[in-house]
Amino acid sequence: MKKLSPTIRDVAAAAGVSVATVSKYMNGAQRFSAPVEARLKAAIEELGYRSNPLARSMITGRSRTIGLTILDISNPHFTSVVKGANRVALRHDYTLLLVDTDENQARERPLIEALAQRVDGLIVSSRIPDDEAQWLLDLGKPLVLLRRSEALPIPSVGIDNRLATYMLARHLLNLGHRHIAYLGFGQARINDERIRGARECLEEAGLTLDVYDAHAPTARAGQDACSRMMLGPRRPQAVICYNDLIALGFMKEAMSLGIKVPHELSVTGVDNVPYGEYAAPALTTVDIQSEKMGELAMQKLIDALAGHAEAGHSVFEPRLIVRESTAARG
Template sequence: MKKPSATIRDVAALSGVSVATVSKFINGTKRFTEPVEAKLKAAIEQLGYQSNPLARSMVTKETHTIGLTILDISNPHFTNVVKGANRVALRHGYTLLLVDVDENQARERPLIEALARRVDGLILSSRLPEDASEWLLDLDKPLVLLRRSEKLPIPSVGIDNRLATFMLTRHLLDLGHRNFAYLGIGQTRINDERIAGVRDCLAQQGLELDVHDVHAPTNRAGEQACSRVMLGPKRPQAVICYNDLIALGFIKAATALGIRVPQDVSVTGIDNVPYGEISAPTLTSVDTQSEIIGEIAMQKLIDALAGKSEIEHVTIEPCLIVRESTASCAQSGEPH
């Protein structure tokens, strides 16, 4: 027969103090004299007493849990953000509570509000426009965003999106490409920044950009867009995709259409997900250092919980990773 677990009353009886004294000691809400604390520690150890985390949180109003919302758990970029964040959380004795909003803006607010009631602070990845995000301030919890906010006084971590696509464009221009297409996901702020980076670079050469939208930042969306981009009236020599998943889907569909990458078209992505290292061809991308983003965001939130919050944006510098999916325009023979 299983021995019943020791209770707070058992600890109080063995140490000769009141239940209230044991509760205050366990929850850290009051200090006692050294002899009293020594008796309490000895009784807890002798009885093998373990405090109930839920009961403790009701007293201290702290859960030692941090919420993290991400846009899509199947995207390796977000998986790596979670890994980095969790590594730092565990180091500081926090548990991570994860919510996947599944790239659905309508779900974001109710899911975040529900999560906020169960955690000490939140790290948020969101596609909600800034004008529709002021309610985040009413959550009354420390927050860190995984994108920069110009209007909200919330600390954030992210990459320089404009620089990321500028670097990709410069690389493709150096290879001799002149006809460019960009494949993105509509009027999100990050998407606008990435388009701007391409246009900034092309403007230096007097070149224009053909912009296409997909319905989601996924492999499937990249596949579906390929024929529209490559068989349309403005066939590009180079395609810059919003992320690696779109790029990998695009390459898959291009191959099925008999379009060779990179001989007929160079293709790039952003995020440097592991799939890009084993695809055929391997994918030229920009490393967004996803795990480091997660680590820094978590450390900023833990600092905020300790009262050391600063409203600042940490910008991670992107790094160009050149692989087989981009090549000199001369390799494709006749220009498009």
């Protein structure tokens, strides 16, 4: 005969309290005296009682679940964001529910709307333009964006993208490079900011920036763009890539074409993904503190759930990481 699972009434009887007291204790709705809480804890452990999350959410109106939408789980930047966010969620007894939109803008709205119905709040990474994203405000859930939005009154976190590429351009100029190109990803909202940073730095030196576009923010796209740039009429001496994945693919293809990195070509990226350090040569990049970005986004959301919402934007300062993929112009 199958053994019946213990019920909340069994716990109440064993602890000598009412069912309502057990419910309030399990849901964290009320604190009790130390002796009462000790009896409750002992009864729960002895009986092996586990509350029903669905029933609890129906009572409290909270699922203790937070949704996180990212653009591509295979991109180590987003993996680090998830890791940081999950660390803070667990600390506050929340479960993270993850959705990967797979760099498909058409999927973003239906996936986010479906996720919103199952969670208490949302952290959103999206490429949807601000003028098309007003529906986010109608979800009725606390939100935090993983980018800055001038038009939406939603808390957000991000980095100073203009400064990131300005620093890379300055580093390359200091190495003696004068013909510098930027390989971006035009669909990204932050791409224009990164172009602006590199362009401003070069203009201060009386130079111009050649701008190219990759078809995706991936290593394969960087690889595909390399021959077009390096075998064309304006071969650069150094390249600033939109992210590390594009840079790693570009660098691999450049070496396949017989171009020596960094002796004939310096290559840089943005993100400081973990395995950029182990490439050959190791990749010069900008650290954008992806894990800390996830941690702060989650803390902002938990604060909002507690009634302490703050609509401001928090900015992480980029940090230049110089490695072997850049060298002085020979």
